[in-house]
Amino acid sequence: MIHGDVQLTPERRARLLRDARADTRPGDLLFFYHRTSFRSRWIRRIVACDMPHVCVYLGNGRIIGMLRGRVRQHRLSRFFRDEYELRFVRGSPSILREVMRFQGQREVAVDLFVLALLVLLERAFGAGCGRLLLPYRMRGVTCSGIVASAWHRANGVEPWCAPMLYTPRDLEQAVGKVGFFEASLLPALSSRQLAHASIPLDSE
Secondary structure (H helix, E strand, O other): OEEEEEEEOHHHHHHHHHHHHHHOOOOOEEEEEEOOOHHHHHHHHHHOOOOOEEEEEEEOOEEEEEEOOEEEEEEHHHHOOOOEEEEEEOOOHHHHHHHHOOOOOEOOHHHHHHHHHHHHHHHHHOHHHOOOOOOOOOOOOOHHHHHHHHHHHHHOOOOOOOHHHOOHHHHHHHHOOOOOEEEEEEEOOOHHHHHHHOOOHHHO
16 A cells, blocks of 8 residues: 555554554565664665665564664564655565574674775776675674575575675665555644645635
8 A cells, every 4th residue: 555645643653553564464574764864864875775774574563673783673663653754565474584583683883884885886886896896794784684685595586796785775676666555754734834734825
């Protein structure tokens, strides 16, 4: 279900969350972007993708993915807040089983820095001038890396580079950008904004 822009009142939030839980199955992928997060904006700019983060649905309103530097479980409802863009893409239980192997593993800051440099090299000089030319041994994990690793293992697909080096853009290209549930969540209008929006155009 494609919702487009949604002014997020408490009632709409509850309805959207209820609809998402009804439509989503264990192993489905959640791509997201947080418009007011510096980290989210930075990753999006470096890798040139729509949704710079990804996690996997566990079931019962729970998600597994990177949170505060570690792969852990958390609530789906935390994404249904102002300034989030969401896209759910159909996955499979086998993807979830593979992702669970990474639970508890940590992100390492130097990995993000090196990956950013390699991706910028590729954007400037071509795909053969980054991760393929200069293979890098990861010290930790990334959100897109764990999901890419799980997706390739579950589907038996040969990756073009080490899956843990995949960016969110690489993963988008692998799994496709067609979602079964999408929404762009905006702050609810204030009473003043609502009053202004209700004034007929010809009355001004």
